Amino acid sequence: MLRKIFLFLVLSFMFLVVPKAHADENFDISTNATYKVSENGLAHVTQRVQIRNKTEFIYTPSYAITTGMGDLINLRTYNNLGELPNKVTETKDGGKNIEINFSDKTVGLGRINEFTISFDTNLIARRKGSIWEVNVPGLSDPSSFVQYNITLETPASFGPPTIAKPYRYLSDQGPYSFTKNEIGKSGILILFGKSQYYFIKLVYHIQNSSVVPVKTEIALPPETSYQDIRIEKIVPEPEDTYQDEDGNWLAVYSLAPREKKTINAQVFAHVFAMPIFDLAEPRGSISSAKYWEVNDPEIKKIAQKLETPGKIYDYVVSTLSYNYDKVESKNVRLGASGALKNPDFAVCLEFTDLFVALARAAGIPARSVEGYAYTQDSKLRPLSLVRDVLHSWPEYYDQERKAWIMVDPTWTDTTGGMDYFNSFDLDHIAFVVKGNDSMYPVPAGGYKLSEDTKDVNVAFSDESSFRNIVKTQVLSDFPDYVFPLVSVSGQIIVENQGNMAVKNRKLYVKSDLTPSYQEFYIDSIPPYGKKALYITFNKSPFLTNKSHNITILFEGNSTTEKVLVGFIPDYYLILIGGVIILGSGAVSVIAYKTWSLYFQKRKKQANLRGKGPRS
Structure with missing residues (x-):
């Protein structure tokens, strides 16, 4: 951004020395400036200055202008008689001071000393990523001029202007004109281009200082009304990511006792100059909080x-x-x-x-x-x-x-x-x-274990890098078998495995159970996030013995679960039960035969001992 331009007059007088603050009592100063920007951003600046005498005997032997622009190229100072000598010195902040000396004395009430200053500079227009930014410096003291007008010309390749400061409507094609009051001290800022792309590298340092396991979270750059976000990569990946009431994306991690973890995230941001996303009505945004002493x-x-x-x-x-x-x-x-x-x-x-x-x-x-x-x-x-x-x-x-x-x-x-x-x-x-x-969550750049780390790096990107990766996975968990008179309940989990938020989607559940049709609204799931949906069907009659289908439809894909409701299990369970019964019977028979044989042997041995001679 350019520094503000400063104008002042160096005046000397034939018969009267007037303090600098009262220079307007002796002269009316008017300037018409033209800034013509070329395709490569080089601006040709032309300032036509008129100093009109308001007294009979005071004139201006010299004029000086100080500018914050340090790259004055092809500087010329001239009037209708030819070139005017100038002296250029550097200011302490890197700007330039231009002093012009006039050889002819323009004396007399109403006489006008008219001259031109022209130069080229690369500091007016700058290419910033996807946009062009044109910044015309302001005036240190606008009241010093009776009139100060600027005309700005930009090439058609810049496209139509998106933002103008001071705020006003600008047509799609220039030239654009501004008055002294519009220029003011702050100058003119015009952006050409609808949006800006950024590539952001973030580092988070987290640790668990306790002797028990803990869960903690980090804040990822979220979608807002002014920006769209793509989470390209997070290493290591979080267990889950959720969105809080203010729209923040919070990634969840587990830490073992005394564990430290460094997390690297790569993010693409698409930033707009005006709100483009409709966000929900605010909640709790008028209450008092620390640092926001509403009741003071x-x-x-x-x-x-x-x-x-x-x-x-x-x-x-x-x-x-x-x-x-x-x-x-x-x-x-x-x-x-x-x-x-x-x-x-x-x-x-x-x-x-x-x-x-x-x-x-x-x-x-x-x-x-x-x-x-x-x-x-x-x-x-x-x-x-x-x-x-x-x-x-x-x-x-x-x-x-x-x-x-x-x-x-x-x-x-x-x-x-x-x-x-x-x-x-x-x-x-x-x-x-x-x-x-007012204090939470902590933004990226605030997760530090030492102060000497550089954890936020931002660079311009482009539209081709801002990819949409839409990938979801639906997991379901329903029981295989449910007794009659018991509700069938289960859970569906939608996982966002893409790089962008899953927003404003609907998930449908169809079944021959009751209700036969259920619809669920998913407002937003951040990247790496999960959404759990809890499903319940009505109780089945007492004598039910039937297999039911539960079909889940989401994003054009479907999956079906089967649930058996009844007192008698399905054939698979009967088969398993039969195997168990037969196996138990076989074991019982073998055990009985073994015991019977053993008993007979014991009996025979006893009879033989009974027939022996007495001692």
Whole structure:
């Protein structure tokens, strides 16, 4: 992101020295700038400046402009008489200062000194993954100009604009024009491209410090109203993955006593600038929580005055100031109440907490989102949640649009007023959403056993890598045999073995038992997740002796289970029973014969002893 452009005048006077702050009393300054972007992103910038004298005897011998752009190529300064000498020096932050000297004195009331500054730069338009981002710097003091207009021309290959800041409608084809009031201090940001693709590598470090086995879970990047997710790989695989009430995807692992485990995940994200998914109505998103002190008297008082999300957003931006030093310190989370008491000691967490608390106190459902935000300028768009380049921003539920709307008051503050309320961007990737709990779940990048690990790596991707792998397995567990007057009960488990969520599906169960038809709705199963469905059929009459079919239909596939209901088992069981009975009979006969033979021998021996001579 480009730094803001700064303009100032270096003035000297023939008869009167006027302080710099009152330069507008002596001159009217107007600028018409044209930014023409080529196919490769190189922008040709032309600024036509007019300085009109408002007094009779004061003129401008020189003019200076300071820009944050450090790659001024083919710089020219000229007027209708020819080239004007200039001196270029580098600023301490890497920008350029251009000073122009005028050989002719333009003196007299109403006289105009008109000249042109032109140069090429690669810092206006940048290719970012699947999109083009055009960023025209703002003005340090817009009031210094009577008029400042910008015309932006982009090639047809960029496609139609998706997002414009300041927020306004732009036609599919340019050129696009902006006035001084629209440019302001924050400048112009336009995105060309409907969506952005990312490839994310995440590492989670978990351990069990106890002497007993435990189950724990990690948070995977979930689907939100702004992003679609594909879980390409998790090593080792979790036992299960489930979705909580805020839509988070939580993967479950078992840990033996004292066991440590490192988990590697590869994720593809498809991010949109506007909500594209309809999510369920919010639950519990207006209650008080730690850091969201909804019942604090001061917060309630402020919320009653503000009432709307827009007014709350503007209040948070105007009240808090981003503190860059806090990021490098211990960075203790202050919460909403603490942020009001220390407005100059805020980072993204405080901006988010104050918005959430005020919105909830006004009866507006609101939550916190934590994740990754792509930035090329840590001053304009800072990241301050944890060391692994994470960011925090709020979202509120729009009852009319029936959607969660993400906003970023932190970046509006740090960019000098760029609008992140009426339009968002393609730079934010949600790792977790916190609504029911202000502290849980922990986002990826927060599962560390030491601070020196780099656990979040994000790169641009493309549409071809964002594959849809739909694979499910249906398992069923029903008894083979049930007595009459006993309900037939079983369980069906749907496993998601694909890389995307299984959403809004229906599973059907047909049988000649009663009820003969059952329908089950599956709202969402995350990748690596399971959904258990419990099935019950009515009791069969007392004299029933019949085999019943239970057919399960899901996603065009079917499987059938058989259940015997009756007092008499099926032929297989009769065969087994017959074998057991025959075997038992044979053993009994053999045992009897053996015992009988033994008894006869004993008897004969006794008779022989009886016939012997007496002693």
